[in-house]
Amino acid sequence: MIQIDPILKKLQENFAAHRYGTHPTELYDPIEYIMSLGGKRFRPLLTILAASLYTDELEKALKPAMAVEVFHNFTLMHDDIMDQAPLRRGEQTVHEKWNANTAILSGDVMLIKAYELLIQVDDHKLRNVLERFNVTAAEVCEGQQLDMNFETRWDVTEAEYLEMIRLKTSVVLGMALELGGIIGGADAASKKALYLAGETMGIGFQLKDDLLDVYGDPSKFGKQVGGDIIANKKTFLLIEALARATGPTKAELHHWIEAPTFDKEEKVAAVKQIYTKLGIQQLTEEKIAACFTNGIAHLEAVAVVPERKKPLMDFVHNLVNREN
């Protein structure tokens, strides 16, 4: 049975050896930089593991899997400009380390380089791969635009929020899995099931991010606990709290949201208490569990013998149970 560690090692070696371009260095250095910041590489691993359901020639999935990761990092580089984020994985963002123009242009060429990696598939799979990638890539931009639109709105509904995170983050996970299926030679129903598994679980992962920001164990969670509360970020928890709070609880929530200055720890504790009072933690946990259950059901529907499916299933269960 295939193992994750050697696949991840192979992937990391390929990223380390990959040259995106040489001249001018101002254009290509930021790509090397953002790719060197790490990340769990779980999108390309999903592609390779999905391919492994059908084939032992995992080499064939390597470059397209890398395309997914390069695309993902392109979106991070551009999103960080738009969000004016100073840090990414604890290091300076590209627009901070260089400048916004460099981050725009390096990001542009990264998207092109993602296509260069993506087309390294067999001829008869090329169109399918491109069509799915194009649709997904456009959806990610749509999700980012919706996310920006939501910043100035206080009436975002649960349905709107779920649609935004579906577009911004989940469709790439669906595409990553489907891409592996295409490369492996999956039938149409299995490709669709792989896509839906990734898309559905992706929503669960984002909701879990939202949840861990408030209820995560500070010793395990990579970021500052309560960061979303401090920034008034419209997470699933805040949207649900805004929809459910009434009377003095509503007034208190709005007080903290609108407070121009505040003690950070005090705000986090107070908003967390409101969430707890409104049952937001349980509500979110139930939603997450439903996403994971549905997502795994889609994976189970993929017509492949269980032994063959075990590495992907194990990997997905690990993702589902992570605490950071």
Next chain:
Amino acid sequence: MIQIDPILKKLQENFAAHRYGTHPTELYDPIEYIMSLGGKRFRPLLTILAASLYTDELEKALKPAMAVEVFHNFTLMHDDIMDQAPLRRGEQTVHEKWNANTAILSGDVMLIKAYELLIQVDDHKLRNVLERFNVTAAEVCEGQQLDMNFETRWDVTEAEYLEMIRLKTSVVLGMALELGGIIGGADAASKKALYLAGETMGIGFQLKDDLLDVYGDPSKFGKQVGGDIIANKKTFLLIEALARATGPTKAELHHWIEAPTFDKEEKVAAVKQIYTKLGIQQLTEEKIAACFTNGIAHLEAVAVVPERKKPLMDFVHNLVNREN
């Protein structure tokens, strides 16, 4: 024999009818906007005319030709952010009319939409089309980066400048022609010749832009004559003048470049006089003529009967002789 006007009309109808996406409108409105600002559409016309060397099924070239124009406008949208340009074709740029974030994200999705149009070719041509497009698109980014690098350098050589404009503007013309050749079914030598024709003439077009900025007829030239001089833009003319000026002429040129405040008309007249004294006009005209001669020689090398080639040749000769 095919005529340009009906082809251009067909192209414009297709642009007018094409929907890039619908939701969210903040993402897609800027694309509709920049595409509606017009432009001569000569890149997609080159693609269609190149395809017409080999086939009468010009419909097959339409979508990929549009891809080239959408790609070109994507680069304009992002370049305008980087250059902080307030106007494009006399109208507000996207980042001015909306904001920089919108221009970044709409531009990103435009590039993806260019790929969607591009892949509408026969299966057996898809890889060739994508490979050429990917290389060219990355080169355009490289050219834009070099152009930005040159802003803070005063020792840019003629060779460096020519390489920058080759990457930033000419390779797309080469690719536009080659793309038509691929779609039409050209042999390898003819595809290469079409590419080189576009690339070589493209350098000539950019040099002509540089020349017309100074020596153009204000009644025909679309922009303010002398705009490049006022902005100290490092054009072919300025680079040649900097390399050739000595003694008092050199001092005078540097005086105008470094003057913090100046009368615009006076500066344009003075620098123009320096160019004339140094023989820059003739030098530039000779370089342009050489580009056009070499470019047309590449077109003549394309193995197609002259009657078939006439529409493309006539179109190219019109481009070569334009005064705006």
